[in-house]
Amino acid sequence: MAGTSIFRHALATRIWHWINAVAIFILIGSGLGISNAHPRLYWGRYGANFDHAWAQLPRFPAWITIPANYNLALSRRWHLLFALVLAFGLLGFMIASLVNRHFQRNLRLTRADVSPAHLAQDVRDHLDFRFHDADDPGAYNSLQKWSYIVTIFILLPLMILTGLALSPGMDAAWPWLLEVFGGRQSARSIHFVTCAAIGGFVVVHLTLVILAGAGNELRSMITGRWKVPPTGDRT
Numbered sequence: 001m002a003g004t005s006i007f008r009h010a011l012a013t014r015i016w017h018w019i020n021a022v023a024i025f026i027l028i029g030s031g032l033g034i035s036n037a038h039p040r041l042y043w044g045r046y047g048a049n050f051d052h053a054w055a056q057l058p059r060f061p062a063w064i065t066i067p068a069n070y071n072l073a074l075s076r077r078w079h080l081l082f083a084l085v086l087a088f089g090l091l092g093f094m095i096a097s098l099v100n101r102h103f104q105r106n107l108r109l110t111r112a113d114v115s116p117a118h119l120a121q122d123v124r125d126h127l128d129f130r131f132h133d134a135d136d137p138g139a140y141n142s143l144q145k146w147s148y149i150v151t152i153f154i155l156l157p158l159m160i161l162t163g164l165a166l167s168p169g170m171d172a173a174w175p176w177l178l179e180v181f182g183g184r185q186s187a188r189s190i191h192f193v194t195c196a197a198i199g200g201f202v203v204v205h206l207t208l209v210i211l212a213g214a215g216n217e218l219r220s221m222i223t224g225r226w227k228v229p230p231t232g233d234r235t
Contacts, residue, residue: 006138008226012096016089017221023086024198026078029066031195033075036060041192045183054189080167087160090152106140107149113142129211138226147201155198162191 009017040053047053062068066078097103112118122142140148164170165177165187181187209217213229220226 004228005225007224008220009224010100016093019089023082026082030075030078032060033065037072041189042185044185047185083163090156107145151201155194159194162187
């Protein structure tokens with residue numbers, strides 16, 4: 001079956017992927033610009049220069065922040081605009097994925113996906129650069145399922161909810177939201193930790209795309225069609 005072209009990604013998935021890629025890139029860059037204004041993280045309701053911080057963040061260089069020069073107001077504008085893009089994009093993707101059964105078809109966990117022995121074997125396969133089940137080249141492997149489930153249903157919603165909790169307008173309308181996260185500074189800390197986790201996911205994702213053959217993977221996310229590589233080289 002190697003060399004066969006199969007349909008792998010629905011149109012809704014491909015559109016959301018690229019919208020999300022742009023939104024995450026701008027949100028991380030603008031978020032780091034906002035962090036430079038006060039690079040300390042606290043737990044609880046309050047946090048100021050003389051309070052105990054559980055983490056002291058570095059000052060992020062201009063080449064990684066949006067905008068490149070320090071401008072807190074402009075960083076916030078970029079951040080708020082693309083937070084809306086992220087939130088509504090995720091909502092649209094979830095609705096489309098329920099309608100076209102993407103979640104049920106590709107992310108439904110089987111007994112093997114929760115088996116420690118199977119997961120351990122999946123890790124060993126990845127370390128050997130064997131990324132995909134040879135019997136079904138179009139299916140997601142267990143690590144893919146878990147990483148997408150955690151990102152789509154936990155990390156992204158948590159990022160959005162903590163961001164809403166930090167917004168003064170939302171705080172006034174839904175004061176209970178801050179209480180859910182234990183106060184403004186706790187929400188800010190969770191927001192940053194979630195951002196770091198999503199950043200880690202992006203780095204691993206891009207690394208695997210390169211190892212699997214960037215041309216084939218990019219083509220599948222543009223056209224939907226993926227060329228089945230030789231056994232042992234699949235992702």
